[in-house]
Amino acid sequence: MIYLWDTDTCVHFLNGEEKIRKKTLDVGAINICTTIINILELKFGAYNSTRIGENLERIEELQQRLTVLSNIDESISTLFAKNKTQLRKKGITISDFDLLIASFAEAYNLKLVTNNIKHLSHVKGVEVENWLEE
Secondary structure, three states, rough: EEEEOOOOHHHHHHHHHHHHHHHHHHHHHHHEEEHHHHHHHEEEOOOOEOOHHHHHHHHHHHHHEEEEEEOOOOOHHHHHHHHHHHHHHHOOOOOHHHHHHHHHHHHHHEEEEEOHHHHOOOOOOOOOOOOOOO
């Protein structure tokens, strides 16, 4: 694995965004993962939609295609705590879920693929890419 998809990238893929689909074919699904945190956010979106069943099925298909990192171990919890402290001291607030996702990327040395460059680029040690702008 090289890339970790943020929730927004997962949504764009599920909605058939051509730029995401093409880049996925270029790098290969074997080199892409997501986290359990992203799955939680996707499921919230599904239950908050008018097409709950259809959206849950799409999320299940995504989980079958991509590796889902789910173990919040000591390294991830430490990175989360350190990064949150450093950002708070600078007056920068990032949601805990986004910070956990970034901690997975940092712990596994993955490039975080997101449209949320503004917030996530503040996390030192995490390389971010936006496949919608490529």
